[in-house]
Amino acid sequence: MDTTTIATALRREIEAGRLLPGTVLKQELLAKRFGVSRQPVRQALDRLLASGLLDRRPDRSLAVAGLTEEQARELADIRAALESMALRGALPTLGGSDLRKAQRLNEDLVEEEDPATLEELDVAFHRTLYGRCGNARLLSMIDELRRESRRAYSRQPKGSDERVILHAEHRAIIDACARRDEAAALQALSDHLQMTTARLTREGE
Incomplete structure (x- = not known):
């Protein structure tokens, strides 16, 4: 080896x-x-x-090493900027089938026990919402940055309050997208990423 x-x-x-x-x-x-x-x-x-x-x-x-609070916030700020850009670009052409797929992934996510599979479901959820932005390089950058947040998944086992909150955060994004309310969708995404920051900064506790 x-x-x-x-x-x-x-x-x-x-x-x-x-x-x-x-x-x-x-x-x-x-x-x-x-x-x-x-x-x-x-x-x-x-x-x-x-x-x-x-x-x-x-x-x-x-x-x-653990992520410091400053490092986690920097990561969240960069992710928020890029993911907001992707969601804003995708929203005009985001269809009902996309939203239904996102909802199915979110329901599957609630029941998942394996952190690695939880990560796959979460990545697929966001990819479903961002995929129609038409910018492959932007999506690739988002995927790369998400790797740095992987440790947050180990802090939200099935049945935990963290998992319930994750599901609710995703649901808020879906609902806003379904209403074509860009401002609400971007705010829900921002709130979601702020919670991810909190999970990362608590990882060493």
């Missing part, structure tokens, strides 16, 4: 919330887990450190 494969596996676990902020990653344990020497593990950890997913502690160990 090479450095890239190890780094990718650890990145996915961090983004999915399976490795929580503050978790110390020990080279010897990871080397045993992946069946390799310490060298590729050390190189993989260096990559994650450079990307900001790990922090170096005073004792020189490496631990999973």
Whole structure:
């Protein structure tokens, strides 16, 4: 197993919330887990450190980094700008079939237990609403930024208040789109992203 494969596996676990902020990653344990020497593990950890997913502690160990409140808000501000642009562009041609699909995805999302599948449903929900904006590059940028918010999914298990709130936030966006009320749709989206920020800043609690 090479450095890239190890780094990718650890990145996915961090983004999915399976490795929580503050978790110390020990080279010897990871080397045993992946069946390799310490060298590729050390190189993989260096990559994650450079990307900001790990922090170096005073004792020189490496631990999973959490998003600071400022970083989470910056991410939410950028997402709000891009996703509002996409929703505004899509709204004039958003059809009934699109809204029904979004509603089905939102109902499926309520019952999902796996954080990774929850992420897929949430991505599909937003893609359904934004897809008709006609700007493939904008959609790609949104998808890339959403990767940085993945850890929020681990904070909303099935049956939790967080999951109920997520469903209600989505419902508010759908209802506003159905009324062709652009201002209300954009406000509902903004409120939704602000709640995502709150989930991210609480991730280390």
